[in-house]
Amino acid sequence: MPFFGGEKLHAIYSRAQSGGYAYMANNIAEENVLLGLLAGYTERRSDLVVQVSPGAAKYAGGGDKLTGLRILSYLIRTLADNYPIGVFLNLDHFTVNEMDIIRTAIDEHLVSSIMIDASKESFEENVRISHQVVEMAHGNNVLIEAELGKIKGVEDEVASADAYYTDPDEAAEFIKRTGADLLAISVGTQHGVSKGKDVVLRTDIAKKIRDHLAEKGLPIPLVLHGSSGLLPEQVREIIRYGICKLNKDTRYQYEYARTAHDFYTAYTAAIVPPPGVPDKRTGLFSGSDWTPDKKIFDPRVVGREVQARIKEVAIELIDQAGSAGHTITGG
Numbered sequence: 519m520p521f522f523g524g525e526k527l528h529a530i531y532s533r534a535q536s537g538g539y540a541y542m543a544n545n546i547a548e549e550n551v552l553l554g555l556l557a558g559y560t561e562r563r564s565d566l567v568v569q570v571s572p573g574a575a576k577y578a579g580g581g582d583k584l585t586g587l588r589i590l591s592y593l594i595r596t597l598a599d600n601y602p603i604g605v606f607l608n609l610d611h612f613t614v615n616e617m618d619i620i621r622t623a624i625d626e627h628l629v630s631s632i633m634i635d636a637s638k639e640s641f642e643e644n645v646r647i648s649h650q651v652v653e654m655a656h657g658n659n660v661l662i663e664a665e666l667g668k669i670k671g672v673e674d675e676v677a678s679a680d681a682y683y684t685d686p687d688e689a690a691e692f693i694k695r696t697g698a699d700l701l702a703i704s705v706g707t708q709h710g711v712s713k714g715k716d717v718v719l720r721t722d723i724a725k726k727i728r729d730h731l732a733e734k735g736l737p738i739p740l741v742l743h744g745s746s747g748l749l750p751e752q753v754r755e756i757i758r759y760g761i762c763k764l765n766k767d768t769r770y771q772y773e774y775a776r777t778a779h780d781f782y783t784a785y786t787a788a789i790v791p792p793p794g795v796p797d798k799r800t801g802l803f804s805g806s807d808w809t810p811d812k813k814i815f816d817p818r819v820v821g822r823e824v825q826a827r828i829k830e831v832a833i834e835l836i837d838q839a840g841s842a843g844h845t846i847t848g849g
């Protein structure tokens with residue numbers, strides 16, 4: 519099925535909102551995680567939301583974010599044609615420093631949605647920047663996600679927990695003035711590695727935000743960042759309060775590293791010469807009787823292991839979010 523833009527993305531979030539389920543939004547920086555996601559989402563017949571952060575774009579572009587975004591977008595849009603599900607691309611945490619890239623992403627139809635993160639700015643400045651991006655995107659089949667409240671990073675100093683939470687009254691004013699299509703809220707989760715058992719998830723705040731927005735005739739989908747460490751029951755609970763998109767990045771990063779670690783640890787003897795054999799890589803050990811095993815060290819071999827594991831994790835997370843069986847064409 520082809521890649522889809524913002525109008526179709528809006529349709530699937532709205533359906534999720536009324537149906538009481540959500541979509542995981544899955545960060546990628548390279549192809550193995552993407553292929554694993556496509557396999558998992560296809561097996562569960564769920565539409566797939568992929569995300570690219572500025573850091574991932576920079577990585578994929580050899581240091582140049584726009585180059586990396588074009589490469590990853592092309593990869594995603596081209597692969598999407600070969601799978602029976604709807605595929606969408608969101609830009610994750612783009613800021614005022616990336617305005618030129620945001621403009622190009624819209625003009626070249628590289629993405630379905632963009633998150634503009636001006637949450638570190640004052641409320642007025644956040645409104646101004648977010649509204650500016652909404653103006654650029656609307657009419658061009660691109661949705662805009664904005665953020666209100668601050669989502670902690672695990673390394674951030676915690677001054678006062680209350681200062682981070684999204685204010686429900688401000689949320690309604692913010693959406694009214696910016697016209698943003700989705701709102702990322704802060705209700706206690708953290709970016710990076712956090713422990714769900716220690717996270718105080720303020721579902722009461724999420725509920726208030728949802729209710730305030732609905733009262734004002736702005737029933738937009740809400741987004742939760744920093745959800746990798748949440749327990750499955752916490753995910754299911756927060757979805758009940760209007761969260762339609764949950765960002766997942768760190769979990770895939772860990773699964774990638776763990777899979778590669780376990781694989782190479784199991785096959786050390788195929789890669790590292792045994793004691794007594796000199797570690798002479800020039801000529802690939804041609805001066806000794808020992809030979810490394812190409813059937814193991816070919817990077818595609820561990821790549822396929824990573825893809826298989828990401829597929830399993832994707833299925834686990836689809837089942838938490840409840841998006842299985844929901845595709846844009848009902849296929």
Ligand SMILES: [Zn+2]
Pocket residue numbers: 611669709743744765
């Ligand atoms: Zn985030």
